[in-house]
Amino acid sequence: MTNYLKIILTVFFVVFATKLSLAKEKYRIGFSQCAQHGEWRKNMEAEMERELMFHNDLSLTIKQAFDDSNLQIQQINELVNSGIHLLIVSPYQIGPIQPVIEEVYKKGIPVILIDRKINSEHYTAYVGGDNYEIGKVAATYIANKLNNKGKIVEILGAQISSPAIERTLGFNETLKNFPYLHNICKIDTEESLEVISDSLKAIIERDPDVGAVFAFNDDYANNASKAIANSTINKNPLIVGIDGLPNSGGGIELVEKGVLTATLIYPTGGKEAIEIASKILHHESFEKENLLSTTLIDISNVDILRKQIHKTNLLQTDITKSQDMLINLGEKYKSQQLWLFSISITFLLVMILLVLLFRSFKKLKIANKNLERQKDELKLLSKKLEKVTQEKLKFFTNISHEFRTPLTLIVGPLQDLLYSSSLPSDIHQRVVLMNKNAHRLLQMINQLMDFRKIENAQMQLQPGNYDVIAFLKEIHQSFQALAEKKRINFTFDSTETELKVWFDWDKLDKVIFNLLSNAFKFTPENGAIQIKVKKDKPIVKTLWEDELVIKVIDSGKGIPAKSINHIFDRFYQVENSASKKGTGLGLALSKEFIEMHRGKIVVKSIEDKETIFTVRLPIGDSHFNIDTNLLEASKIQEIHNHIENHEVYSDAEPDEKVAEIENVSTEKKVILLVEDDNDVRSYVKECLKDNYVIHEAVNGKEALTSIEEDEPDLIVSDIMMPEMDGLELTHQLKNDLKTCHIPIILLTAKSTLEQRLEGLEEGADSYIPKPFSREHLQIRVRKLLELRYKIHERYKSQYFIDDEQDDLSRLDKQFLNKISKIVKENLQKEEFTVEELGELIGLSRVQTYRKIKKLTGMSASEYVRLIKLKVSLELIKTSEKSISEISYESGFSSPSYFAQCFKKQFGISPSDYAKK
Numbered sequence: 069m070t071n072y073l074k075i076i077l078t079v080f081f082v083v084f085a086t087k088l089s090l091a092k093e094k095y096r097i098g099f100s101q102c103a104q105h106g107e108w109r110k111n112m113e114a115e116m117e118r119e120l121m122f123h124n125d126l127s128l129t130i131k132q133a134f135d136d137s138n139l140q141i142q143q144i145n146e147l148v149n150s151g152i153h154l155l156i157v158s159p160y161q162i163g164p165i166q167p168v169i170e171e172v173y174k175k176g177i178p179v180i181l182i183d184r185k186i187n188s189e190h191y192t193a194y195v196g197g198d199n200y201e202i203g204k205v206a207a208t209y210i211a212n213k214l215n216n217k218g219k220i221v222e223i224l225g226a227q228i229s230s231p232a233i234e235r236t237l238g239f240n241e242t243l244k245n246f247p248y249l250h251n252i253c254k255i256d257t258e259e260s261l262e263v264i265s266d267s268l269k270a271i272i273e274r275d276p277d278v279g280a281v282f283a284f285n286d287d288y289a290n291n292a293s294k295a296i297a298n299s300t301i302n303k304n305p306l307i308v309g310i311d312g313l314p315n316s317g318g319g320i321e322l323v324e325k326g327v328l329t330a331t332l333i334y335p336t337g338g339k340e341a342i343e344i345a346s347k348i349l350h351h352e353s354f355e356k357e358n359l360l361s362t363t364l365i366d367i368s369n370v371d372i373l374r375k376q377i378h379k380t381n382l383l384q385t386d387i388t389k390s391q392d393m394l395i396n397l398g399e400k401y402k403s404q405q406l407w408l409f410s411i412s413i414t415f416l417l418v419m420i421l422l423v424l425l426f427r428s429f430k431k432l433k434i435a436n437k438n439l440e441r442q443k444d445e446l447k448l449l450s451k452k453l454e455k456v457t458q459e460k461l462k463f464f465t466n467i468s469h470e471f472r473t474p475l476t477l478i479v480g481p482l483q484d485l486l487y488s489s490s491l492p493s494d495i496h497q498r499v500v501l502m503n504k505n506a507h508r509l510l511q512m513i514n515q516l517m518d519f520r521k522i523e524n525a526q527m528q529l530q531p532g533n534y535d536v537i538a539f540l541k542e543i544h545q546s547f548q549a550l551a552e553k554k555r556i557n558f559t560f561d562s563t564e565t566e567l568k569v570w571f572d573w574d575k576l577d578k579v580i581f582n583l584l585s586n587a588f589k590f591t592p593e594n595g596a597i598q599i600k601v602k603k604d605k606p607i608v609k610t611l612w613e614d615e616l617v618i619k620v621i622d623s624g625k626g627i628p629a630k631s632i633n634h635i636f637d638r639f640y641q642v643e644n645s646a647s648k649k650g651t652g653l654g655l656a657l658s659k660e661f662i663e664m665h666r667g668k669i670v671v672k673s674i675e676d677k678e679t680i681f682t683v684r685l686p687i688g689d690s691h692f693n694i695d696t697n698l699l700e701a702s703k704i705q706e707i708h709n710h711i712e713n714h715e716v717y718s719d720a721e722p723d724e725k726v727a728e729i730e731n732v733s734t735e736k737k738v739i740l741l742v743e744d745d746n747d748v749r750s751y752v753k754e755c756l757k758d759n760y761v762i763h764e765a766v767n768g769k770e771a772l773t774s775i776e777e778d779e780p781d782l783i784v785s786d787i788m789m790p791e792m793d794g795l796e797l798t799h800q801l802k803n804d805l806k807t808c809h810i811p812i813i814l815l816t817a818k819s820t821l822e823q824r825l826e827g828l829e830e831g832a833d834s835y836i837p838k839p840f841s842r843e844h845l846q847i848r849v850r851k852l853l854e855l856r857y858k859i860h861e862r863y864k865s866q867y868f869i870d871d872e873q874d875d876l877s878r879l880d881k882q883f884l885n886k887i888s889k890i891v892k893e894n895l896q897k898e899e900f901t902v903e904e905l906g907e908l909i910g911l912s913r914v915q916t917y918r919k920i921k922k923l924t925g926m927s928a929s930e931y932v933r934l935i936k937l938k939v940s941l942e943l944i945k946t947s948e949k950s951i952s953e954i955s956y957e958s959g960f961s962s963p964s965y966f967a968q969c970f971k972k973q974f975g976i977s978p979s980d981y982a983k984k
Contacts, residue, residue, distance in 0.1 A: 098147030102160035115338030197334035203238025218279030225284030286319035590624035802831030873878030895959035
């Protein structure tokens, strides 16, 4: 028993000693202060002590040199011999102190210079004011106050310290930028402060035009002010000092009393010095040069600064009290630990008598070690499994993106079959099933791609300010047909008729569609689904005052209690819902999207009765980060007008077939198809070849060559292509005067709103995501060509020519305006050819003719004649000249030809028009 007791006591004493040793600070820091000003020193030390509260493994020893170089050298050696791990030093004089600092640095002990530098690179880091910048700021301030003209007296600091040297250097080099400012005298203060009073008094009585005095510190500046007050001159020059101490008699008080015109203040650097010391000792990255910002204080801001200092002092007092409380608590904690340790020893001494239990304890310890080893192995296995999972997800994401192209070649022909009236009913049902599952596959691809974007932190909000009531009503309307089909009572209830909310249209659209899709899946026939909307106050106080509350309530089968807490987990699916297949990502993504809006989504459910999903979103934009791209609602709505397809997480049926649009011209238009995938290119060609002449290119580079040879009426282009992609092709065409009028449809597997924005910003006229329907592509092509046809008709038929056509691009408007200007400048020229017109515009004859024809539907000569007729209209309205004079002045060769053209264009003779 005695041996067991000795072993146990030995073990516990070792543990106790180990705990005591671990409780000691690991790193010791020595600080040698040259003592400068009393208040400045106190502020620096207070900042250091306050920062040390956040670094439990650091201790600080402070020594004051009291402006004595020999004493400071002695103290630095004492600190080094005591075994410090890092030295912080504010050198009093460069010459004597520099060698000892270099010696400490060469021993491998990191050295941080604070407030003052040395003429060597043998130090680890520097923290302090940019004294050269302080001199510059002072010179610039004086120059501005004196209107860049006047005489200045400079009171120097002792030129043995880096601040004094750098301040006067920055001050005088800046004065060189103001040739009418003259530093007429520099007063050296190395001997005594009395020299300031004597020298300055003599200087200003000798030269009373002195406009400013710049002193090395506020004490010098105060002595200068007293000397000027005791002189016989009446002029009060500017007096600028440095330090801006907040204590009684300090620079801030002197500015308040008007003794000083201004003072410059910069932080002591105590906090920063401790932070950098911690980084150095913990081998973290840090900056060698840490320059603190400078603030100029004059009568305009001294009151605000005084209040800020007062608040800071109160805060510092509170921090000191808190620190004292923590120390007391720490002492109590140590005392409690000691008592606990004593009790533990007593308890274990009793346990020694139970030998069998002690042996069991040993066996249990061995078992725990084995368990820990197994635990570590499981962690390692878990990490490997996570890595494999991420690699799989990455692979599936990449291949999912590639699935969009073959899906185009599946969904498109399937929809063609669905719209065929000759399809037998049994085959039609099979095609409907195929089409439905193809859309389900697209839904899964979209979910997986959104999931990976969130995982990689690439998903970004594009919020706009919309009427959320109208937004939800539109979604409600889109589910009405499904509700009628399943005989479900589907209602919309809102306490607001209109409510503007900042949200991302595309993402909230996916959330609501997903909630409604789930509701319809699990609600039986003759059930009920309700959307309820209201404005409410936040449950917990937040940055925003009001919240939008959206509830989706259904009378379906409900969610089991054991599944309710996992419903928003990724890949989680409720048991006994095998018939409702999916990825298990829909609700997880919905939760991510809502939390990106700083909102919340929760669910309540009673089995076999009802399920309620509640979404709460902030109203306003104060909750968005400063980097969030807040878009105007009008711009977002304009983009959505380009996008006909809704990509949602539901099993919605295909859109109804869009009504046919009659051809606007019997002449077949030329369409250039740019696509690197042969199968997709063949399918698109098949969709359009009956009504258009199709030219083909495999990339943007080949397309540019084709356009130069035979300009098309419209371009359909993929985005992802080798050599030159669709975005670059669009950018080049839309920024080239020769081709900017050609409509462009971008066709791509990239389908998110952000990616569509990129294409539309380059100037694309429309954007169709893969997979697409034949009708969708045909309608977009016809719409764009019809729009061009309407522009032509407007030019041919309108009574007055409108130079500002909203349907034209900026370059096209400039092109037509330039033609109009050139024609008007050459009205009196008898022979003005298309070649001359093209030369003045900067295009060839063929390019000029082709460009005018494409934009207006007229030949170049017809359009020139139309411009002349517009000139004649203005002359008839505003002048009293005869029709004959107007015809010649408008550029027509004879009055009869003018009258013929006028009547053909406007349906009335010039003389009858003049009478009106």
